[in-house]
Amino acid sequence: MTPPDALLRAAMNRLIARVGEGVADAAAGVAVAVQDAPQRIRQEWDLFQEEVKAEAERLQYEDQPHTASASDRSGTEPESLQQRIDRLRAQVADLSMRLEERS
Known part of the structure; x- marks a missing residue:
C-alpha cells in the first residue's frame, strides 16, 4: 500500500470512528432524556397545579369587596397599590425559586 492510500484509509477510519x-x-x-x-x-404538572391554585386564590382575593367598614373591624388599612x-x-x-429547585 502506498503512503497516500494509507493516509486516505486512516482518514476514513478516523472519520467513521468519530461519527460512531x-x-x-x-x-x-x-x-x-x-x-x-x-x-x-x-x-411540570405539579408546578402548573400550584400556579393555578395561587392564581385562583389571587382572583378570589381580588373579587372580595374591600370596604372601609371591613378595614375598620380588622384594625388595618386596605392594602396599598405598592404593597x-x-x-x-x-x-x-x-x-x-421553586422552579429552579426542580430543574
Missing part, C-alpha cells in the same frame, strides 16, 4: 462516537453520544443523551421525561412531566406590587413580586420570586 457522535451517534453513540447522541443515543445516550436521548436515552437519558427519555428516562427522565416522566419525572420532568410530573414536576400589592411588592406582594406579587415576592410571589413571583418564590415561584421562580
Whole structure:
C-alpha cells in the first residue's frame, strides 16, 4: 500500500470512528432524556397545579369587596397599590425559586 492510500484509509477510519462516537453520544443523551421525561412531566404538572391554585386564590382575593367598614373591624388599612406590587413580586420570586429547585 502506498503512503497516500494509507493516509486516505486512516482518514476514513478516523472519520467513521468519530461519527460512531457522535451517534453513540447522541443515543445516550436521548436515552437519558427519555428516562427522565416522566419525572420532568410530573414536576411540570405539579408546578402548573400550584400556579393555578395561587392564581385562583389571587382572583378570589381580588373579587372580595374591600370596604372601609371591613378595614375598620380588622384594625388595618386596605392594602396599598405598592404593597400589592411588592406582594406579587415576592410571589413571583418564590415561584421562580421553586422552579429552579426542580430543574
